[in-house]
Amino acid sequence: MKIAELKPKQEQLLMAMLSEPSFEEAVRKAGIARTTAFRYKKDPIFMDEFRKLKKEMIETTTAKLQLASNTAVQSLFEVSQSSKSDLARVQASKTILEFAYKGYELEDLAERLRRLESDDNNHYID
Numbered sequence: 001m002k003i004a005e006l007k008p009k010q011e012q013l014l015m016a017m018l019s020e021p022s023f024e025e026a027v028r029k030a031g032i033a034r035t036t037a038f039r040y041k042k043d044p045i046f047m048d049e050f051r052k053l054k055k056e057m058i059e060t061t062t063a064k065l066q067l068a069s070n071t072a073v074q075s076l077f078e079v080s081q082s083s084k085s086d087l088a089r090v091q092a093s094k095t096i097l098e099f100a101y102k103g104y105e106l107e108d109l110a111e112r113l114r115r116l117e118s119d120d121n122n123h124y125i126d
Helices: 008-019 023-030 034-041 044-082 086-123
Strands: none
Touching (some): 008 023, 008 034, 008 044, 023 034, 034 044
């Protein structure tokens, strides 16, 4: 895969950084010298490409989680309604409430940010 204007070794490090748990392991997997890897990390084009690919990876993961969330919520709801274990019912109910509130908070923050950005854009129109 050709990525931006990166050299093959940069591409190898980039892919390793996305798949390995630490930078040191990514350097080993890419088969390059540590000093070279740190030089690559100082390259703005390399880091822009890393951020872009990481964002795409997170967006894909988020989409998969969202697809599975309906089933997960239904399972939690069923446990909260029908489990013979009080602990399981309480834990399922608590989980549903926590995520419901967190979802509301995130939607609220996103709306506030949209308004701020809209206001900011309106102030700087020529």
